[in-house]
Amino acid sequence: MTPVRRNYYDDSYQRTLAATVLAVNGDWIELDQTIFYPLGGGQPGDTGVMTGPDGKTHKVLDTRKGDSSEQVKHQLDTQDHGLAPGDPVETAIDWERRYRHMRMHTCMHLLGALIPVPVTGGAVGAEKSRLDFDLGEHQIDKVDLTTRINALIAEAHPVVFGTITEAELDEQPELVRTMSVQPPRGAGDIRTVRVEGVDFQPCGGTHVNNTSEIGAVRVSKIENKGKRNRRVHLVFE
Ligand SMILES: [Zn+2]
Numbered sequence: 638m639t640p641v642r643r644n645y646y647d648d649s650y651q652r653t654l655a656a657t658v659l660a661v662n663g664d665w666i667e668l669d670q671t672i673f674y675p676l677g678g679g680q681p682g683d684t685g686v687m688t689g690p691d692g693k694t695h696k697v698l699d700t701r702k703g704d705s706s707e708q709v710k711h712q713l714d715t716q717d718h719g720l721a722p723g724d725p726v727e728t729a730i731d732w733e734r735r736y737r738h739m740r741m742h743t744c745m746h747l748l749g750a751l752i753p754v755p756v757t758g759g760a761v762g763a764e765k766s767r768l769d770f771d772l773g774e775h776q777i778d779k780v781d782l783t784t785r786i787n788a789l790i791a792e793a794h795p796v797v798f799g800t801i802t803e804a805e806l807d808e809q810p811e812l813v814r815t816m817s818v819q820p821p822r823g824a825g826d827i828r829t830v831r832v833e834g835v836d837f838q839p840c841g842g843t844h845v846n847n848t849s850e851i852g853a854v855r856v857s858k859i860e861n862k863g864k865r866n867r868r869v870h871l872v873f874e
Pocket residue numbers: 678742746838839840841842
């Protein structure tokens with residue numbers, strides 16, 4: 638099984654792509670390459686459209702990883718799509734929704750950088766997002782966080798992507814300690830996302846190229862989730 642070419646890693650701003658059908662399983666379609674991000678790392682799967690060689694356009698309702706994380710499958714709104722392996726298709730993501738996910742995901746990394754304790758969970762959404770922290774004795778405040786996160790956004794920090802090997806990580810335990818999310822092990826090289834001067838994390842999500850693209854946000858609620866844990870909710874202004 639050759640891994641699908643995941644174009645969203647090369648250029649998360651690509652909105653359309655011509656591809657070839659690799660496999661069909663009912664309403665689920667695999668392609669030789671894709672710009673659709675599959676559900677994972679707290680970020681929803683992309684939606685959009687797929688047009689077959691007969692000119693018919695079908696909605697893509699969801700995108701998921703396949704049996705291996707290097708496979709991506711797209712769920713169409715019908716099983717009656719007529720697509721077969723080898724067919725050329727034109728694809729387009731719902732860019733408005735995806736771009737909001739990108740802005741929110743980068744924003745969640747800023748939030749993680751402002752609260753230097755382990756992250757225990759999170760979810761990125763097009764309207765609102767949340768991040769869970771094992772806060773311990775650390776104190777946080779809604780208004781203070783809102784001010785500081787908007788300052789980081791306005792400072793227009795570039796966001797750069799890279800990969801790091803497990804061996805390189807092992808040589809830098811101090812680097813791993815600064816990561817609010819521990820890097821995955823045993824799956825080869827690890828993709829990294831650096832917000833210049835602010836944050837460095839392992840992450841497989843899609844991001845904006847500069848924090849200024851995020852726009853104004855507001856920490857809307859801090860929820861008590863037990864003795865040590867707090868859930869921080871954030872919305873676009
Ligand atoms: Zn991330």
